[in-house]
Amino acid sequence: MPRLEIDLDKIYHNAHTLVDRLACRGISVTGVMKASLGSPEIARVLLSAGVNMIGDSRIENIETMRRAGVAAPMILIRSPMLSQVDRIVTHADLSLNTELDVISKLSSAAKAAGRKHGVVLMVELGDLREGIMPADLEDTVRQVLRLPNIALRGIGANLACHSGVSPDTRNMSELSALVDSIEAVFGLTLDIVSGGNSANLDWALGGADAGRINNLRLGESVLLGCEPLHRQPIDGLYTDAITLIAEVIESKVKPSRPWGEIAQTAFGEKPLVTDRGNISQAILAIGYQDVDPSGLQGPPGIEIIGASSDHLITDTGHCHLSVGAEIQFQLNYSALVRTMTSPFVTKVLKAPQSER
Numbered sequence: 083m084p085r086l087e088i089d090l091d092k093i094y095h096n097a098h099t100l101v102d103r104l105a106c107r108g109i110s111v112t113g114v115m116k117a118s119l120g121s122p123e124i125a126r127v128l129l130s131a132g133v134n135m136i137g138d139s140r141i142e143n144i145e146t147m148r149r150a151g152v153a154a155p156m157i158l159i160r161s162p163m164l165s166q167v168d169r170i171v172t173h174a175d176l177s178l179n180t181e182l183d184v185i186s187k188l189s190s191a192a193k194a195a196g197r198k199h200g201v202v203l204m205v206e207l208g209d210l211r212e213g214i215m216p217a218d219l220e221d222t223v224r225q226v227l228r229l230p231n232i233a234l235r236g237i238g239a240n241l242a243c244h245s246g247v248s249p250d251t252r253n254m255s256e257l258s259a260l261v262d263s264i265e266a267v268f269g270l271t272l273d274i275v276s277g278g279n280s281a282n283l284d285w286a287l288g289g290a291d292a293g294r295i296n297n298l299r300l301g302e303s304v305l306l307g308c309e310p311l312h313r314q315p316i317d318g319l320y321t322d323a324i325t326l327i328a329e330v331i332e333s334k335v336k337p338s339r340p341w342g343e344i345a346q347t348a349f350g351e352k353p354l355v356t357d358r359g360n361i362s363q364a365i366l367a368i369g370y371q372d373v374d375p376s377g378l379q380g381p382p383g384i385e386i387i388g389a390s391s392d393h394l395i396t397d398t399g400h401c402h403l404s405v406g407a408e409i410q411f412q413l414n415y416s417a418l419v420r421t422m423t424s425p426f427v428t429k430v431l432k433a434p435q436s437e438r
Contacts, residue, residue: 083367088124097133097300099319138158138159141170176202177202209246249278249281279299368427384398
């Protein structure tokens with residue numbers, strides 16, 4: 083305690099449902115593992131559900147899955163660090179790239195290791211996170227094709243992560259047009275056109291022409307059953323495949339308004355406090371070190387009113403909780419990522435029905 087309870091059957095259902103729906107549009111799925119800390123068990127569930135590749139932003143997670151014997155193509159979905167190129171060419175089959183200096187180092191590392199490393203070039207379509215400017219793509223491709231031990235496998239894009247730019251017909255058509263142009267200029271065929279992440283689902287399943295896009299990188303939609311643009315549940319998917327359980331360590335009636343001179347909190351805030359009189363306050367043994375408190379949703383009648391590094395403070399309304407009581411929370415993506423990476427949160431996997 084605290085613990086995450088992870089229902090592998092529900093994750094399988096979510097992944098399989100999305101794989102099937104996107105297959106009808108000619109789009110394959112890369113299962114993104116970064117929010118599950120490279121869990122080999124979850125990776126195997128995604129593969130059994132039909133994803134064709136496993137992706138992660140951290141080479142450490144890819145190494146964990148390799149050591150566990152996860153047999154699947156692996157793609158690093160964050161631009162590689164120069165300091166990690168040797169590890170990347172050893173353990174990842176492909177990587178997403180934007181910098182020629184990095185690809186050149188990958189080429190040298192792959193040559194030294196006697197391997198060939200696949201590269202997907204990311205192009206900027208407006209969200210202003212990673213990406214080669216479209217006007218520079220042709221020259222970048224020309225230089226990449228000259229590098230030994232590097233295979234240009236595709237072109238991709240990422241939206242809705244930094245600036246919240248939504249994938250739509252316009253920017254997806256632009257990506258398709260760039261792919262067509264590159265293939266025509268260089269006389270090649272690109273295997274992978276990766277249109278984006280879970281934020282692309284409204285576009286991909288909305289009936290618009292998919293064009294050249296044949297792959298999406300899905301993590302949040304599989305694990306949490308919602309789309310990231312508006313955090314709305316996806317029809318037919320489970321939104322409770324992963325839940326957080328935390329333990330009450332103090333339960334008392336206290337004033338809702340602090341007294342004394344008010345300065346900053348431990349995290350640099352100066353809170354605005356409403357005087358609601360005395361409240362039933364319960365403190366749970368989890369805090370900012372383990373979770374994003376703003377990403378938690380508790381049971382009806384329990385309101386999160388604050389947090390510190392190790393304490394989550396709640397108003398339990400008319401319900402007085404006993405010390406030792408276990409409270410269940412739903413998580414958004416931010417809360418999930420932090421709890422998954424905390425060594426102080428136990429991960430409890432519920433085995434698939436076939437293994438029970």
